[in-house]
Amino acid sequence: MTAVSFKKFSRLLAELGVLLVLYLLGCQLSAWLHWPIPGGVVGMALLLLVFATGRVKPATLQTGATLLMAEMLLFFIPALMSLLDYGPLLRSEGWRILLVIGASTLLVMLATAFTVEWACRWRLRHDA
Structure with a gap:
C-alpha cells in the first residue's frame, strides 16, 4: 500500500x-x-x-x-428478505401498504421541496 x-x-x-x-x-x-x-x-x-x-x-x-x-442497497437487503416471510399478508394487504408507501414518499418529497425552496428564498433575502 x-x-x-x-x-x-x-x-x-x-x-x-x-x-x-x-x-x-x-x-x-x-x-x-x-x-x-x-x-x-x-x-x-x-x-x-x-x-x-x-x-x-x-x-x-x-x-x-x-x-x-x-452501498445503500446492502442496508436494505435484510429488510427485503424479511418480506418473504409475509407473503400472505402482502397478497391480502399489499395494495394498502403500497398506497401508504407512495403517499408518504410523495409527502416527504413535497415537504423537502418546500423546505429547500423556503431556505433558498430566506437566504437570498438575508444575504442581499
Whole structure:
C-alpha cells in the first residue's frame, strides 16, 4: 500500500468513524430521552447541527457519505428478505401498504421541496 492510498484509506475510516459516532450518539440520546424518534434521525439532526454551526464542513465528510450512499442497497437487503416471510399478508394487504408507501414518499418529497425552496428564498433575502 502506497503512502497516498494509505492516507486516503485512513481519511475514509476517520470520516466513517465520525458518521458512526454521530449515529450512535443519536441512538443513545433517543433512548435516554425516551423519544419516539429513531436514533438515526436524531443522529442526522446532530450532523445537521454540526454543519450549521460551522464546526465541520460538509465536504469534510463527503468521501465517507459517498461510500455509504453507493452501498445503500446492502442496508436494505435484510429488510427485503424479511418480506418473504409475509407473503400472505402482502397478497391480502399489499395494495394498502403500497398506497401508504407512495403517499408518504410523495409527502416527504413535497415537504423537502418546500423546505429547500423556503431556505433558498430566506437566504437570498438575508444575504442581499
